[in-house]
Amino acid sequence: MTKEGKPALTVRSLSKSFGGVKAIDNVSLTLDAGCSRVLIGPNGAGKTTLFNLITGEIPMDEGEIYLFGVDISQAKIQKRSELGLTRTYQISNLFKELTVEENLYLSLKDKQWNSQGDFSSLWTSWMKSYKRVQRIEEVLASVGLEGKRQTLVSSLAHGEQRQLELGMAISSNPRIIFFDEPMAGLSPNERVFMGKLIRKLAAEKIILVIEHDMDFALSLTDDVTVLDHGRVIAEGRPEEIKSNPEVKKIYKLG
Known part of the structure; x- marks a missing residue:
């Protein structure tokens, strides 16, 4: 409960x-x-x-x-x-022309990184990006893809693509x-x-x-x-x- x-x-x-x-x-x-x-x-x-x-x-x-x-x-x-609520799919649902890092970056929801204050400020934009990068590093480590950050998804083995899907599912802390x-x-x-x-x-x-x-x-x-x-x-x-x-x-x- x-x-x-x-x-x-x-x-x-x-x-x-x-x-x-x-x-x-x-x-x-x-x-x-x-x-x-x-x-x-x-x-x-x-x-x-x-x-x-x-x-x-x-x-x-x-x-x-x-x-x-x-x-x-x-x-x-x-x-x-x-x-x-988030989910994965039976058939891979990835942006294969992008890198592992770019897929994870896109999967992060803005609501996870909002801060108090002026959202249009340079500081807020930088902090949101910084926190995304930190989270990406954590996710890559948790799914065993640390060394694949800049790899194109199309170049990953099928199992690695599944690992990335799992990473995208957990990235926004559902x-x-x-x-x-x-x-x-x-x-x-x-x-x-x-x-x-x-x-x-x-x-x-x-x-x-x-x-x-x-x-x-x-x-x-x-x-x-x-x-x-x-x-x-x-x-x-x-x-x-x-x-x-x-x-x-x-x-x-x-």
Whole structure:
């Protein structure tokens, strides 16, 4: 719970249809402050659609969404961002013609660097830039890209681009982060490194992770939600999820 006694995220009876087909069907979930959750399910289960509804990228048909106690059901993406929500995407969403540093610079929100006084003054402009540079250095160190500051994003390995996406997500110090299949397309070594970064982040931030790799997902947190055909079919701890008959059926577990 937050200090005000409100969960970080509350989703109530959320539904969305496309062409008469229900992609999300009466989904409810709660994410308490200080906790993280993974969202798993087979391809086509509706996981990314659920993310897109919560982040405001597509409108809902029915339901309610509350972020830190604020009703954001009809709020624009910017409002949700101002409340501290950010996300990554399953497919890289970077400015590949720019450098690593330039991508991070653009990801920093002005509201994080405002100071008291005359915002048009040279001093304020310099301080805002100085603080951005400091923050960029901190982010680069936290995601293991210290030596790639001036590298063009197009020259980065796929795993490094994923690290940069993570860095851009945390750069403005959000309160809650959504990760959409952060392990997609990574090599075994890259997966190990990314897993360490996300586990460290899960200890510091509220995160909600979509992950196709069930073993990694169940090692990340004690709170798991399983979607199938747009509906929640199971919630619980990893051991409960592994033994759930419906989950075993859709994942063809022994």
